[in-house]
Amino acid sequence: MSQETKITPFLWYNDQLEDALNFYPTVFKNTEIKSINKMDGKVFSATFVIEGQEFMALNGGPHFSFTPAISLFVKCETQEEVDDYWNKLTADGGKESRCGWLEDKYGLSWQIIPNILMELLYDKDTAKANRVMQAMMQMAKIDIAKLKEAAEKQ
Structure with a gap:
């Protein structure tokens, strides 16, 4: 059933x-x-x-x-998955935004987010989480390697 x-x-x-x-x-x-x-x-x-x-x-x-007030959140495991969704959804008139957000060619908003971003943002080490947040704020498409680099800085 x-x-x-x-x-x-x-x-x-x-x-x-x-x-x-x-x-x-x-x-x-x-x-x-x-x-x-x-x-x-x-x-x-x-x-x-x-x-x-x-x-x-x-x-x-x-x-x-459509407006960005409602978006579809896509959870991704790898950078390749992020890249694939990002490239396909921004093709033919889609628009990049900030922090993993984009609009497809119909104006529908999507968030293409690697799972590790949420893990790092909710890390109990608040300094680490803040570094990751600052790194994310500089990105359009989320870059997992740059997130990890920000997390590991001292």
């Missing part, structure tokens, strides 16, 4: 939903399009799953747009 998610993010696209449904599977290996509803031959709404997280989406027109 599968457990249904109680809370599902609902994404409002202007008119790029069909493109997004084709794009996200090229970024994330574990993507499934569950349903697509069309109106007048054009994609109107859809349900899809990325890495186990279900989303509902709508081609709702230009009335609303």
Whole structure:
């Protein structure tokens, strides 16, 4: 028996939903399009799953747009994983921001964060955590080697 998610993010696209449904599977290996509803031959709404997280989406027109007030947090194990997501999500009109944040070409905000960043930021050695925070504040894409270097400084 599968457990249904109680809370599902609902994404409002202007008119790029069909493109997004084709794009996200090229970024994330574990993507499934569950349903697509069309109106007048054009994609109107859809349900899809990325890495186990279900989303509902709508081609709702230009009335609303994404803001960085809501972002999708992607946990990464390695620098290669950070680099891969970063490069794919900023391609074709995506925009880099600061501290691991970016916007994809649809304006949806993502945080591409290596797990070690959270470990280092919550280290009980507050001086170490502060050095890591200062290093992170200088980055757009998170660089694991530079985080470790900042953590090890005396």
